Amino acid sequence: xxxxxxxxxxxxxxxxxxxxxxxxxxxxxxxxxxxxxxxxxxxxxxxxxxxxxxxxxxxxxxxxxxxxxxxxxxxxxxxxxxxxxxxxxxxxxxxxxxxxxxxxxxxxxxxxxxxxxxxxxxxxxxxxxxxxxxxxxxxxxxxxxxxxxxxxxxxxxxxxxxxxxxxxxxxxxxxxxxxxxxxxxxxxxxxxxxxxxxxxxxxxxxxxxxxxxxxxxxxxxxxxxxxxxxxxxxxxxxxxxxxxxxxxxxxxxxxxxxxxxxxxxxxxxxxxxxxxx
Amino acid sequence: xxxxxxxxxxxxxxxxxxxxxxxxxxxxxxxxxxxxxxxxxxxxxxxxxxxxxxxxxxxxxxxxxxxxxxxxxxxxxxxxxxxxxxxxxxxxxxxxxxxxxxxxxxxxxxxxxxxxxxxxxxxxxxxxxxxxxxxxxxxxxxxxxxxxxxxxxxxxxxxxxxxxxxxxxxxxxxxxxxxxxxxxxxxxxxxxxxxxxxxxxxxxxxxxxxxxxxxxxxxxxxxxxxxxxxxxxxxxxxxxxxxxxxxxxxxxxxxxxxxxxxxxxxxxxxxxxxxxxxxxxxxxxxxxxxxxxxxxxxxxxxxxxxxxxxxxxxxxxxxxxxxxxxxxxxxxxxxxxxxxxxxxxxxxxxxxxxxxxxxxxxxxxxxxxxxxxxxxxxxxxxxxxxxxxxxxxxxxxxxxxxxxxxxxxxxxxxxxxxxxxxxxxxxxxxxxxxxxxxxxxxxxxxxxxxxxxxxxxxxxxxxxxxxxxxxxxx
Amino acid sequence: xxxxxxxxxxxxxxxxxxxxxxxxxxxxxxxxxxxxxxxxxxxxxxxxxxxxxxxxxxxxxxxxxxxxxxxxxxxxxxxxxxxxxxxxxxxxxxxxxxxxxxxxxxxxxxxxxxxxxxxxxxxxxxxxxxxxxxxxxxxxxxxxxxxxxxxxxxxxxxxxxxxxxxxxxxxxxxxxxxxxxxxxxxxxxxxxxxxxxxxxxxxxxxxxxxxxxxxxxxxxxxxxxxx
Numbered sequence: 001x002x003x004x005x006x007x008x009x010x011x012x013x014x015x016x017x018x019x020x021x022x023x024x025x026x027x028x029x030x031x032x033x034x035x036x037x038x039x040x041x042x043x044x045x046x047x048x049x050x051x052x053x054x055x056x057x058x059x060x061x062x063x064x065x066x067x068x069x070x071x072x073x074x075x076x077x078x079x080x081x082x083x084x085x086x087x088x089x090x091x092x093x094x095x096x097x098x099x100x101x102x103x104x105x106x107x108x109x110x111x112x113x114x115x116x117x118x119x120x121x122x123x124x125x126x127x128x129x130x131x132x133x134x135x136x137x138x139x140x141x142x143x144x145x146x147x148x149x150x151x152x153x154x155x156x157x158x159x160x161x162x163x164x165x166x167x168x169x170x171x172x173x174x175x176x177x178x179x180x181x182x183x184x185x186x187x188x189x190x191x192x193x194x195x196x197x198x199x200x201x202x203x204x205x206x207x208x209x210x211x212x213x214x215x216x217x218x219x220x221x222x223x224x225x226x227x228x229x230x231x232x233x234x235x236x237x238x239x240x241x242x243x244x245x246x247x248x249x250x251x252x253x254x255x256x257x258x259x260x261x262x263x264x265x266x267x268x269x270x271x272x273x274x275x276x277x
Numbered sequence: 278x279x280x281x282x283x284x285x286x287x288x289x290x291x292x293x294x295x296x297x298x299x300x301x302x303x304x305x306x307x308x309x310x311x312x313x314x315x316x317x318x319x320x321x322x323x324x325x326x327x328x329x330x331x332x333x334x335x336x337x338x339x340x341x342x343x344x345x346x347x348x349x350x351x352x353x354x355x356x357x358x359x360x361x362x363x364x365x366x367x368x369x370x371x372x373x374x375x376x377x378x379x380x381x382x383x384x385x386x387x388x389x390x391x392x393x394x395x396x397x398x399x400x401x402x403x404x405x406x407x408x409x410x411x412x413x414x415x416x417x418x419x420x421x422x423x424x425x426x427x428x429x430x431x432x433x434x435x436x437x438x439x440x441x442x443x444x445x446x447x448x449x450x451x452x453x454x455x456x457x458x459x460x461x462x463x464x465x466x467x468x469x470x471x472x473x474x475x476x477x478x479x480x481x482x483x484x485x486x487x488x489x490x491x492x493x494x495x496x497x498x499x500x501x502x503x504x505x506x507x508x509x510x511x512x513x514x515x516x517x518x519x520x521x522x523x524x525x526x527x528x529x530x531x532x533x534x535x536x537x538x539x540x541x542x543x544x545x546x547x548x549x550x551x552x553x554x555x556x557x558x559x560x561x562x563x564x565x566x567x568x569x570x571x572x573x574x575x576x577x578x579x580x581x582x583x584x585x586x587x588x589x590x591x592x593x594x595x596x597x598x599x600x601x602x603x604x605x606x607x608x609x610x611x612x613x614x615x616x617x618x619x620x621x622x623x624x625x626x627x628x629x630x631x632x633x634x635x636x637x638x639x640x641x642x643x644x645x646x647x648x649x650x651x652x653x654x655x656x657x658x659x660x661x662x663x664x665x666x667x668x669x670x671x672x673x674x675x676x677x678x679x680x681x682x683x684x685x686x687x688x689x690x691x692x693x694x695x696x697x698x699x700x701x702x703x704x705x706x707x708x709x710x711x712x713x714x715x716x717x718x719x720x721x722x723x724x725x726x727x728x729x730x731x732x733x734x735x736x737x738x739x740x741x742x743x744x745x746x747x748x749x750x751x
Numbered sequence: 752x753x754x755x756x757x758x759x760x761x762x763x764x765x766x767x768x769x770x771x772x773x774x775x776x777x778x779x780x781x782x783x784x785x786x787x788x789x790x791x792x793x794x795x796x797x798x799x800x801x802x803x804x805x806x807x808x809x810x811x812x813x814x815x816x817x818x819x820x821x822x823x824x825x826x827x828x829x830x831x832x833x834x835x836x837x838x839x840x841x842x843x844x845x846x847x848x849x850x851x852x853x854x855x856x857x858x859x860x861x862x863x864x865x866x867x868x869x870x871x872x873x874x875x876x877x878x879x880x881x882x883x884x885x886x887x888x889x890x891x892x893x894x895x896x897x898x899x900x901x902x903x904x905x906x907x908x909x910x911x912x913x914x915x916x917x918x919x920x921x922x923x924x925x926x927x928x929x930x931x932x933x934x935x936x937x938x939x940x941x942x943x944x945x946x947x948x949x950x951x952x953x954x955x956x957x958x959x960x961x962x963x964x965x966x967x968x969x970x971x972x973x974x975x976x977x978x
Contacts, residue, residue: 032736032737034687034693034697036736037694037697037735037736037737038697038700038701038704038731038735038736039729039731040729040731040732041732041734041735041736041739041740042732044736044740045736045739045740060737060740062690062694062737062741063690063691064690065686065687065688065689065690065693065694066683066687066693068684068687070680070683070684071680071683071684071687072660073641073660073663074663074667074672074676074680075660075662075663075664075665075666075667075668075672076664076667076680076681076684077664077667079680079681079683079684079685079688080684082684082685082687082688083684083687083688085688086688086690090690114657163640163641163642163643163644164643167642167643167644167646167647168643195600195644196600196640196642196644198600198640199640200639200640200641200642201640201641202637202680203637203638203639203640203641204640204721204722205721205722206637206676206721207290207601207637207638208721208722208724208725209290209291209294209724209725210290210294210601210604210605210638211640211725212724212725212726213294213300213604214600214601214604214640215725215726239728239729240726242729243712243722243726243727243728243729244725244726244727246712246726246727247725247726247727
């Protein structure tokens with residue numbers, strides 16, 4: 001997708017109706033995440049659009065990188081700290097920090113404090129950041145009490161609950177509730193909706209063959225729903241499942257981040273994908 | 278079947294994935310266990326409270342472990358039980374063997390005990406020339422087949438009915454020629470009955486040790502523990518020191534959790550508390566009772582901040598719900614304890630150096646913790662073992678290099694953004710029709726799946742351009 | 752020498768625990784109180800019974816098929832037991848012989864026409880025993896080993912009848928554990944306390960449930976009202 005489409009869209013898109021509390025004086029920092037930054041910028045712009053529609057004043061600090069999961073999950077606590085120092089510095093002065101990924105949000109909310117156990121000052125700062133950080137969909141629904149309307153997408157979707165969002169942050173109702181307001185979109189529930197897709201960050205390359213067996217099974221379940229769209233809240237899982245479906249030749253189902261659908265960007269993204277064929 | 282070694286984990290996984298029907302075999306058991314557990318918990322609204330209570334019982338006992346161990350010892354001695362202490366697996370095995378030799382035992386019956394497997398008792402008995410009779414039906418099957426266990430609750434789940442038919446025809450004195458499962462079970466019943474009644478020593482494990490009475494408790498559905506223990510003259514219990522609870526009343530919540538989590542039943546058919554040797558005029562029962570209390574890495578877990586793992590009641594729910602276990606099965610782990618709980622335990626029973634690869638064979642998806650009846654934070658413990666093996670440099674050098682390089686970049690956001698935008702250019706060069714089929718350095722990913730083509734510019738590049746356009750416009 | 756090794760290992764284990772867990776307290780009373788407090792939670796952490804009355808709840812549980820391989824009936828008084836036994840034997844087309852536990856109140860019954868002595872080491876036999884307690888929560892009968900209670904009587908026969916006095920049926924496992932605690936306090940703990948909730952079963956071959964793995968295949972519980 002080109003930059004122009006996104007810009008045009010953000011400026012001129014049909015707006016969701018704002019039905020939320022007075023949040024406009026609160027400053028929200030968007031933590032984009034590295035997968036969204038490199039692989040799927042449209043998720044970042046969709047998040048930006050949704051947050052602004054919800055009445056937030058959003059800022060995207062340019063000095064941001066990764067949440068540190070690859071280091072943390074590999075057991076490199078020192079590397080994790082090095083990454084966390086600058087994330088904390090960049091984001092601790094916002095009223096809220098919002099992340100369009102369950103696993104990156106959970107990393108900041110749950111795991112930063114694990115690596116600062118012996119550093120009281122940083123532990124306190126990490127705890128503060130944990131307190132103000134939210135996964136995108138739960139922030140929109142639980143904190144902003146935002147209800148989208150006026151978005152249309154014809155077809156059916158199935159939803160994969162990413163493990164970190166689902167288990168660590170209890171994100172479950174929020175995306176379903178918001179997607180229920182998308183006109184023309186039906187939900188085909190996924191068998192094993194909360195079972196791991198086999199991504200697991202570094203796991204999927206370290207144990208590529210086990211991961212493959214897991215995602216192959218997930219792909220079967222997805223195809224059985226006969227849905228047009230596979231939606232989720234984590235780019236890692238979505239890339240894993242979409243990549244497997246494409247490798248197996250299943251082009252009939254499109255993977256999208258929930259935010260992309262809710263922001264009304266799906267038609268452009270799909271149109272663009274179709275155009276590139 | 279030869280037991281796999283934990284240090285050969287990569288090869289074990291490869292072998293497991295190459296077995297065509299392994300997945301079906303595993304699923305036959307785990308899917309049923311998963312469904313039945315879910316049903317049992319849906320029928321028990323107090324389950325969450327029971328879990329909290331069960332966790333508290335274990336945490337309390339672990340916190341005052343020395344107090345309760347001393348209590349247990351005192352009360353067991355008062356019952357007439359002989360108490361033995363073993364720091365290591367070898368020591369524990371040797372103690373049992375010495376007792377067997379003292380009594381000139383020719384035949385011993387055993388009821389299923391994972392601790393017995395852990396301390397290598399089967400091998401020790403076999404090597405000493407004593408006839409060992411496994412009496413749990415699954416253990417009986419794998420004994421005949423010469424297999425290691427593949428699950429802590431269903432150790433023979435990897436063996437099909439056809440395998441059992443062959444084994445029973447070959448080894449049973451009066452075998453069945455029927456292929457019906459009931460007839461196979463009857464065949465084993467006939468074969469084992471005389472052995473129960475003629476054994477010199479019965480060896481069991483223990484699900485709980487009650488500090489206030491010095492009792493050990495066995496939990497089975499087959500009733501083989503009582504049949505193992507009652508007829509012979511001598512009863513030997515081998516138990517890990519973490520099996521302690523303050524009293525029978527404290528074992529009750531754990532019993533409620535154990536069966537529901539293991540098989541989805543509400544209670545096992547047989548729960549028996551054993552309190553020392555037979556009383557003077559008792560109608561039956563052993564004349565001598567020994568309890569071997571085994572450490573074998575448990576106090577090390579306490580010292581290493583892994584005390585939460587000592588809560589484990591060996592229900593197997595974590596493996597039944599583990600996406601990795603469900604694809605590679607129990608044997609691949611190369612340990613008596615497979616799956617998530619095994620990946621935490623094995624490094625302590627064996628060593629982290631040989632068993633660190635298993636700690637990485639986990640997506641940290643949290644399902645095991647979600648179903649654990651005593652709330653063991655298995656992903657957190659696995660992650661902390663990864664941190665230990667990182668510090669000890671057990672990681673392969675290439676992994677270390679990649680992670681370190683990534684961390685070095687990620688702590689410098691400007692450089693990170695620059696490299697990200699270069700990465701996008703590189704990826705787009707490798708891409709055809711919106712997808713990357715293969716790419717240098719990405720073989721782990723593209724061996725099994727495609728990679729989406731990124732947009733032409735990173736988010737940050739686009740965002741900056743947008744902001745600039747806005748301010749220029751203004 | 753073994754004794755010495757035992758002492759060394761014992762010391763080593765205790766030292767390791769004490770080194771690892773610095774919260775150790777010498778105040779035994781405090782530990783006991785803490786342990787008691789945990790038990791207070793049981794009320795909210797156990798399943799609901801099928802009826803308020805414990806005997807009724809036990810019966811309903813068995814009748815609902817929740818206790819593997821088990822049936823039950825109530826009799827008003829112990830004299831009716833031989834009749835019940837006869838009906839049971841007839842139902843399974845068994846010969847009129849069984850092993851009756853050797854206690855006075857069972858031996859004193861009129862067993863006319865039924866042999867009450869068989870060798871239970873042979874398979875396919877019937878056993879009859881007197882339970883100390885029943886537990887409604889789990890559909891359990893409890894036996895204690897003793898001079899007139901051979902534990903094997905509950906495990907060797909293929910068919911087992913257990914008599915539970917109605918007044919001894921407890922609502923929950925916790926209630927039995929309290930009684931066991933009192934017995935322990937008095938120093939009268941029997942060698943074995945068996946909680947039996949159904950028949951000997953296995954699912955070890957392809958997950959199929961088979962009854963009568965090593966012990967009983969059929970269990971019949973008889974609740975006696977006047978005991």
